[in-house]
Amino acid sequence: MMERLTAFYVVREITDWNILPMQGELLVIDGGNGAKCLFLQCPCGCGSPIMVPARGSIRTERGDHPYWDITHEVDGTWSAAPSILLTSPDGCRSHFFIRHNRIDWC
Numbered sequence: 301m302m303e304r305l306t307a308f309y310v311v312r313e314i315t316d317w318n319i320l321p322m323q324g325e326l327l328v329i330d331g332g333n334g335a336k337c338l339f340l341q342c343p344c345g346c347g348s349p350i351m352v353p354a355r356g357s358i359r360t361e362r363g364d365h366p367y368w369d370i371t372h373e374v375d376g377t378w379s380a381a382p383s384i385l386l387t388s389p390d391g392c393r394s395h396f397f398i399r400h401n402r403i404d405w406c
């Protein structure tokens with residue numbers, strides 16, 4: 301039985317889109333020109349990569365992908381709203397919030 305994470309162990313702010321997150325690692329990618337995104341492995345332990353693009357990022361302008369409000373909190377941590385729900389029918393269907401580098405399960 302894989303254990304659900306309740307917080308990220310490592311948070312890295314990077315500008316490189318070609319780095320894959322390890323389990324427990326939150327990548328905050330700022331690609332310039334307003335392209336911003338959180339990138340993580342599903343915290344349920346299934347290992348699915350999850351892209352969380354920010355509102356207004358280039359990736360979302362095509363309108364074919366949901367987007368989130370990504371907040372750099374005053375304490376230096378990161379939050380995303382609304383919640384993240386994995387909808388793939390053969391996937392884990394995890395549902396959680398990212399708040400202050402923590403994972404709040406729904």
Ligand SMILES: [Zn+2]
Binds near residue numbers: 343345346392393
């Ligand atoms: Zn999962």
